[in-house]
Amino acid sequence: MSTLSDATETVFRVKPGDTVSFSKTIGESDVYLFAGITGDFAYNHVDEERMRATPYGRRIAHGALLVGFMSNCSTRLVDTFTDTGDGFTPVSLGYDGIRFLKPVFIGDTITVTYRVAAIDPERQRSTSEIAIVNQHGETVTVARHIMKWVRNDPAAAR
Secondary structure, eight states, X not given: OOOOOOTTOOOOSXXXXXXXXXXXXXXXHHHHHHHHHHOOOOHHHHXXXXXXXXXXXXXXXXXXXXXXXXXXXXXXXXXXXXXXXXXXXXXXXXXXXXXXXXXXXXXXXXXXXXXXXXXXXXXXXXXXEEEEEOTTSOEEEEEEEEEEXXXXXXXXXX
C-alpha cells in the first residue's frame, strides 16, 4: 500500500509498478457477440470470404473489444490492490494514445498487461500503461489509462 498525502488528504491504494494481467483466446463468438452489442458489423470483423481478399487474409477482432479487455484489467487492479471501504471510488477518465499496432485475429490468444506508471496526488489520479501481446509475443495494442480516485461522501451513504 502506498500512502501519498497532500492538502486534499488523498490516499492511494495503488503505487507505481503495481501490475495485473489478463489472457484470453479470441473466439468467433466474442467477435459476433460484440458486433451484436455495438451494431458494428463491418466486414473486416464478420465476413471471412471478403477478408480473404485483403492483406489480412482473415477476419480481425474489433479494436473496441480490446479496449474492453483493458477495462477488465483496470477492474482487476482495483479489486486486487484496494479495499472497498477505503473511502475512495476509482473511476475511469479515459484511455489515451491507443494504438492498434498489429491485427488480432479470431483464434489469437492475447495477454493484456496493465501497470500503474504514475500517481498524481494533487489531481487524485493514477496513470497506467497498457500493452497487449499475442501468443507470438508481438505487441498488438498499447494505451494509457487515467483513473480518478473520488473521495466518498460518508453523509451521502446514510
